[in-house]
Amino acid sequence: MKDLSPRYLTLVTALIFTAISAVAIIGISFLPGVEIHAEQIFIGLIIIFLGAWFALYKILQAFIYDKIKLIFRNMHSLKIERDSLKPDMSKDVLGEVNEQVIDWAEDRMAEIKDLRQKENFRKEFVGNVAHELKTPIFSIQGYILTLLEGALEDPNFNRKFLKKAAKSAERMAMLVEDLDTITQFESGNLKLELERVDIVELSREIMDGREREAEQKEIVLGFSKSYDRPIYVQADGFRISQVLTNLITNSINYGKKGGKTTIHFYDLDEQILIEVEDDGPGITKPHQGRLFERFYRVDKSRARHQGGTGLGLAICKHIIEAHKQSISVRSEPGKGAVFSFTLAKA
Template sequence: MEIRKTYKFAFKTALYITIVLTLAMSVFLYVFYTISWVNMLLFTLFCYALSFGVIQYRVQNFIYKRVKKIYADLTLLESTTFRKKRITTDMATLTQEIDKYARDKKIEIETLKVREEYRKEFLGNVSHELKTPLFTVQGYIETLIDGAANDKKIREKYLDRANKGVERLIYIVRDLDMITKLEAGDVRIEIETFNILELIESVFDLLEMKAAKKRITLTLDKRYSQPILVKAEKEKIQQVLTNLVVNSIKYGTEKGTTEISVENLIKNKVIVRVTDNGEGIEKENIPRLFERFYRVDKTGSRKVGGSGLGLSIVKHIIEAHDENIYVESEFGVGSEFSFTLEKSK
């Protein structure tokens, strides 16, 4: 196998040896014999060729074999990194490749650590979310079995509460199933053309009573004279809008406002903004808002209900449409969630 990287080393080393030997031979012949320039030239060429051959042989059979072993060891760790590359005895190149390999492995290890922490946190959250309604249902049923079922009022009250606990379990499992399918790419997006303003109005109608309990006003930012047609799956975008508005109501202030606007972004895109004047979100929590089961308030937020999966579902639905979602918030002032959609021509 041709080892081009060793030629430069062999050429230079052979030249140095030849110069030293030629000078030594010249001094020797000058002192003891008559110098023949032809013989000196022949000696120089012979010495250079011999030195080059010996050095190249030694590099190939000593250094190259050891470098090849390093590549072999690295190949065992990462089968695709070095296999297709020419093996080189150039130390600078080899050092760069090993450094790159080390950096890649460090990043990989750090990523695995982050994922492990996320996995532990996720399993803990799933356990908590399922455990609470399960124990609630179990408690009511055991109480009824122990004799409370004989009292009609208590029976109806406990059965109603147990039913709510089961509904919460179904809600969580359904949302988990949807997220799993979205992440796996098993949910097909059926693109259709519809008026986004009509869809917003229907979401407002659906959530009007929920908002009225906190005296929150649901409104568009202005009166739109023309329909705004977009291309997306209507049912999925309705779920996005519903989840965002429900969140704004949950964390909104009494007599607050949830406002939705639709603006042209670029030629073929619109951006839908859902803005509220609720409690807002602290900056350190914003990067993790779309994680499954992530809670901004680890203690009090569970009182408002929900599966803790709403924003994660929103993110996956928007990304399944090849669109983007954004969030801006100032603690104590309010929040704005916005997402893009393709505009129909």
């Protein structure tokens, strides 16, 4: 009985109905005083058969149409054209509807799973933000209380504590600014201002800006060779300077004392590949895959001590992906790390 089309069903039912009628009519014709000719019986049966078939066909069609409409309405698919709901009576209509309902249910399940995952991300994100804000807020509170309790009058401590409180406030401001950037990227509100940028010049500026930090750690910043000609890329200069700043700052913060950070440019067909390489401790494989996640840090206590919030690389990834390019890391633990990203040539 599986996969029977409504047309076939009505045909069989009409035939059964006609057969029962035939038996009844033939029975009646044997009653005394009743005289029915064979041709009359034959014509009568044909009329009964056609009438029954037509009526059943129409009733079943209307019934199926009504039920399908109800199912689709429940599936919120009212956008579907009315005509596409008209059942094709020569096919297994209900079987097809069943398949569509299963597809629909699978889609909804996938949607629910996705929403649950997003909800978990959101909870984790809010938890991380609260955790990151707690440290500077508590230390500002601590310094202010100590000052109020008498340190304000003590020339040995008042400036020192105020400076420390200011540093914590600065850290908090940086975190809020990073969060704002990430949120704007994620909600798609941040538009890039693409221009023709000389990536050599931009890298040089960023390295000059980090020179003092590098010197403190005796790290030498430089290019892999002398790039005396400009290399033009299609990019948002401000955003790419954020990427380079984070990569170079990371190489100083997490690199080894007395090491070096080198920038290379490679000419690919339609892109320029930019690499920031250091000779620090590097990053083990399990961490490499997670570095670009928000708030992810390899050595949590050490990174926090150095002022990092773990948002830098997440922002870099957003910026590079907004340029429709990619960023990645490779590293051999103990030998250093290489962060590379591409930009379209201009």
